[in-house]
Amino acid sequence: MREMWETLIEALSSSFIHKAIFVGILVAISSSLLGIFLVLKKYSFIGDGLAHVSFGTIALALVLGITPIYVSVPLVILASFLILKLNEKADVHGDAAIGLVSSFSVALGYIIASSTSGFTVNLSNYLFGDILLVSNLDIYLSLILSVIVVLTVLYFYNDFFALTYDEDFAQVLGLKTKRLNYLLSILTSLTVVLGIRVVGTMLISSLIIFPTVIALQIARSFKKTIIYSLIVSILSIILGILLAIILNTPPGATIVVINGIIFIFVYLLKVLRYKW
Amino acid sequence: MNSILQVENLNIAYGHDYVVKDVSFTVNQRDYVNIIGPNGAGKTTLVKAILGLINEYQGSINIHANSVGYLPQKTNNNDKMFPASVKEIVSLGLLAKRKYPKLLTASDNKQIEEVLKKLGIYHLRYRRIGELSGGEQQRVLLARAIVNNPQILILDEPTSALDPHFKHEFYQFLNRLNQEDGVTILHITHDTGNKESGYNKILYLNRTILYYGLKENYQEIKEHHHA
Numbered sequence: 043m044r045e046m047w048e049t050l051i052e053a054l055s056s057s058f059i060h061k062a063i064f065v066g067i068l069v070a071i072s073s074s075l076l077g078i079f080l081v082l083k084k085y086s087f088i089g090d091g092l093a094h095v096s097f098g099t100i101a102l103a104l105v106l107g108i109t110p111i112y113v114s115v116p117l118v119i120l121a122s123f124l125i126l127k128l129n130e131k132a133d134v135h136g137d138a139a140i141g142l143v144s145s146f147s148v149a150l151g152y153i154i155a156s157s158t159s160g161f162t163v164n165l166s167n168y169l170f171g172d173i174l175l176v177s178n179l180d181i182y183l184s185l186i187l188s189v190i191v192v193l194t195v196l197y198f199y200n201d202f203f204a205l206t207y208d209e210d211f212a213q214v215l216g217l218k219t220k221r222l223n224y225l226l227s228i229l230t231s232l233t234v235v236l237g238i239r240v241v242g243t244m245l246i247s248s249l250i251i252f253p254t255v256i257a258l259q260i261a262r263s264f265k266k267t268i269i270y271s272l273i274v275s276i277l278s279i280i281l282g283i284l285l286a287i288i289l290n291t292p293p294g295a296t297i298v299v300i301n302g303i304i305f306i307f308v309y310l311l312k313v314l315r316y317k318w
Numbered sequence: 319m320n321s322i323l324q325v326e327n328l329n330i331a332y333g334h335d336y337v338v339k340d341v342s343f344t345v346n347q348r349d350y351v352n353i354i355g356p357n358g359a360g361k362t363t364l365v366k367a368i369l370g371l372i373n374e375y376q377g378s379i380n381i382h383a384n385s386v387g388y389l390p391q392k393t394n395n396n397d398k399m400f401p402a403s404v405k406e407i408v409s410l411g412l413l414a415k416r417k418y419p420k421l422l423t424a425s426d427n428k429q430i431e432e433v434l435k436k437l438g439i440y441h442l443r444y445r446r447i448g449e450l451s452g453g454e455q456q457r458v459l460l461a462r463a464i465v466n467n468p469q470i471l472i473l474d475e476p477t478s479a480l481d482p483h484f485k486h487e488f489y490q491f492l493n494r495l496n497q498e499d500g501v502t503i504l505h506i507t508h509d510t511g512n513k514e515s516g517y518n519k520i521l522y523l524n525r526t527i528l529y530y531g532l533k534e535n536y537q538e539i540k541e542h543h544h545a
């Protein structure tokens with residue numbers, strides 16, 4: 043036990059942990075802010091789908107020898123547009139469109155990865171992420187991307203709210219609903235690419251879905267749902283990183299498990315409150 | 319009398335099937351038009367085109383009003399878990415033509431509270447929309463439609479979910495909006511025999527217009543046909 047504390051105190055004094063917590067909080071803010079719109083629009087799995095796409099783009103970047111984020115941001119945004127277009131023009135349902143684009147990208151990424159030897163270990167880092175290895179470049183990019191996401195969501199907050207509740211009425215109000223959907227896709231793509239460093243492509247959608255679903259159990263208004271989901275998201279990232287250090291577990295997976303435990307706890311609390 | 323809505327030679331087709339054909343009419347300010355017709359007559363399609371929800375049509379639609387209120391048949395969002403309070407839903411009605419970032423002011427809040435009081439749902443203001451009954455939800459949507467003081471109010475069969483008591487209040491409310499506040503009303507309804515509704519015109523649509531004019535003349539034509 044004492045050894046664990048010593049490990050934690052020693053880790054807390056080092057700069058890598060400060061960087062990890064800082065980047066983690068940025069990702070937590072962006073993902074939970076967008077989560078409410080995506081979960082309530084029944085687009086929860088767009089995060090998962092775009093994360094699969096980013097797996098393909100990372101494989102491509104590693105083959106080309108380019109920092110993955112430079113390749114991932116534009117290609118993941120393009121893929122999110124493709125999902126929307128398939129849904130609009132080709133009459134493919136939203137979930138099917140996500141499935142088509144994401145599985146195609148994973149297949150392509152796997153072919154690229156298997157045809158070139160030497161970077162498969164690197165690629166596996168991106169599958170589950172490693173927030174304890176964030177570089178200074180990661181910090182700057184995370185800061186820029188999350189500031190873009192936060193400011194855009196705040197600026198268009200009421201429009202996104204109207205779009206999420208009732209798209210027809212939003213159109214009657216004169217809102218450009220198509221453009222807003224594309225904007226939401228761009229922000230989701232940025233958040234997914236950003237979150238891969240923290241929990242990896244396999245688990246990024248949990249950062250988008252869990253905090254909102256937890257907040258939905260207790261909140262009675264849209265604003266409170268966002269506030270609660272921000273608190274849950276930030277708390278789980280910090281707790282996850284600290285527990286990962288103490289227990290020597292993978293940080294990304296630990297963060298997701300903590301989200302799961304908070305969900306069970308809040309859900310049981312809600313059920314008990316109704317019963318008594 | 320000034321016209322507030324002009325529809326000219328409107329044709330709307332799904333594939334080769336015309337849902338609305340050669341429809342032309344003019345609505346004047348302060349008119350209260352009941353739009354009637356059988357199921358599948360194109361009433362909702364016509365209204366959706368006027369509201370800008372359908373953009374693929376031939377002909378022209380001109381609205382000379384700054385704001386339009388819309389009350390659908392029922393809420394489009396059936397998610398009981400949707401975490402929006404009644405007050406938040408009504409605030410959406412104020413968003414049109416607001417400048418970004420569209421923040422609500424203290425006077426907006428006052429306006430919202432006044433509408434909620436007027437419709438007898440002030441006590442529900444912090445409740446989740448999904449927890450309310452169908453009738454209560456309709457009142458919330460009516461509050462959302464009129465909170466911006468629209469010059470035209472368009473209603474698509476909103477009374478089906480209402481309890482009989484509120485139905486009476488609802489018609490009284492529409493009559494006051496029309497007669498005292500001068501709001502022009504277009505109301506799709508099946509409730510044609512309702513004596514409480516203060517409408518002055520009837521638009522009988524069955525893909526094309528079969529009658530458009532004063533309600534008195536419609537009665538005469540109807541009686542003439544029966545005779």
